[in-house]
Amino acid sequence: MSRPAPMSHGGDTTRAAPEPRSAPGGLWHCLAPAGYDTDKKQGLPPPPPDPAYAPGHEEYSDPESPQSSFSARYFNGEAAVTDSYSMDAFFITDGRSRRRSESQRRGSHRHSCPECGKTYATSSNLSRHKQTHRSLDSKMAKKCPTCGKVYVSMPALAMHVLTHDLKHKCEVCGKAFSRPWLLQGHMRSHTGEKPFGCAHCGKAFADRSNLRAHMQTHSAFKHFKCKQCEKTFALKSYLNKHYESACFKGSEHSCAIGN
DNA sequence: CTGGGGACGGGGCCC
DNA sequence: AGGGCCCCGTCCCCA
Numbered sequence: 001m002s003r004p005a006p007m008s009h010g011g012d013t014t015r016a017a018p019e020p021r022s023a024p025g026g027l028w029h030c031l032a033p034a035g036y037d038t039d040k041k042q043g044l045p046p047p048p049p050d051p052a053y054a055p056g057h058e059e060y061s062d063p064e065s066p067q068s069s070f071s072a073r074y075f076n077g078e079a080a081v082t083d084s085y086s087m088d089a090f091f092i093t094d095g096r097s098r099r100r101s102e103s104q105r106r107g108s109h110r111h112s113c114p115e116c117g118k119t120y121a122t123s124s125n126l127s128r129h130k131q132t133h134r135s136l137d138s139k140m141a142k143k144c145p146t147c148g149k150v151y152v153s154m155p156a157l158a159m160h161v162l163t164h165d166l167k168h169k170c171e172v173c174g175k176a177f178s179r180p181w182l183l184q185g186h187m188r189s190h191t192g193e194k195p196f197g198c199a200h201c202g203k204a205f206a207d208r209s210n211l212r213a214h215m216q217t218h219s220a221f222k223h224f225k226c227k228q229c230e231k232t233f234a235l236k237s238y239l240n241k242h243y244e245s246a247c248f249k250g251s252e253h254s255c256a257i258g259n
Numbered sequence: 260c261t262g263g264g265g266a267c268g269g270g271g272c273c274c
Numbered sequence: 275a276g277g278g279c280c281c282c283g284t285c286c287c288c289a
Contacts, residue, residue, distance in 0.1 A: 156269095156270070156271085158275080158276080159269075159270055159271080160269075160270080163268070163269070163270095177267085177268090178268080178269095179268090179269095179277095179278090180277085180278080181278070181279065181280085182266095182267065182268075185266075185267070186266075186267075188266095189265075189266070203264095205264080205265085206265075206266085207264095207265070207266070207267085208280080208281080209266090209267090209280095209281075209282070209283080210263095210264060210265065210266080212281085212282090213263080213264075214263075214264075217262075217263065217264095231261095233261085233262090234262080235262085235263090236283085237283080237284070237285090238261070238262065238263090240284085241260085241261075241262095242260080242261080261289100262288100262289085263287105263288090263289085264286105264287090264288090264289105265285105265286085265287085265288105266284100266285085266286085266287105267283100267284085267285085267286105268282105268283090268284085268285105269281105269282090269283090269284105270280105270281095270282090271279105271280085271281085271282105272278105272279085272280085272281105273277105273278085273279085273280105274276105274277090274278085274279105
């Protein structure tokens with residue numbers, strides 16, 4: 001691959017923050033091609049039609065997710081244009097979201113976090129989660145011995161440390177990866193396997209994220225709007241690209257992206 | 260310059 | 275604690 005060294009995308013990667021994991025973007029029925037069980041490990045069946053998981057449903061709604069709230073008009077500071085074309089077809093919750101929703105419903109007999117209200121099956125999982133609420137200044141914060149990045153929790157640090165150990169090597173091209181599923185995904189580029197099919201047009205993808213992005217291109221509505229020129233884009237990445245283009249060159253770039 | 264797709268890293272959650 | 279899985283987001287390339 002000619003990819004450059006990974007960069008610190010998505011802002012401050014040194015902060016293994018207690019960022020609530022949003023459960024958006026599920027494209028369940030679109031992303032799960034026949035014969036591919038996205039919940040293989042958990043053994044959950046595909047989600048049945050359930051109004052509780054319908055987009056826009058309160059329980060499902062995630063303020064950070066463009067997909068999850070269909071009444072929302074603004075995404076993360078970027079203006080989102082009104083969509084008369086329902087995104088329902090594309091942004092139905094996925095298995096994970098569903099699990100979470102179920103968990104929330106079962107909250108009564110689960111272990112819930114006093115700080116954020118998330119619930120867990122075991123006290124052990126809860127205590128692990130609680131670590132994510134620590135501050136980076138906390139004495140309990142851990143530092144990566146390799147690169148010095150600081151993490152608020154052991155699990156986060158453990159995960160990060162793995163990124164320095166590229167022990168999963170591609171036998172075809174020799175590229176190495178820190179985690180087995182990264183190698184798996186990479187192997188598809190050699191085998192041509194594309195297990196993620198678009199239910200809308202049939203196009204297949206090797207990577208689920210790419211299918212997700214592709215699904216957005218089916219939407220006639222462009223949810224991300226440039227604050228400078230009002231131009232709208234279907235994907236946030238297009239908008240970001242736009243910000244880097246002439247529209248913001250040397251001007252209020254940071255202002256536009258920042259909020 | 261925009262749209263679209265390929266590839267992949269980081270980190271959270273579950274078991 | 276570790277492994278597996280998944281999602282989010284980003285970068286790069288090309289039409």
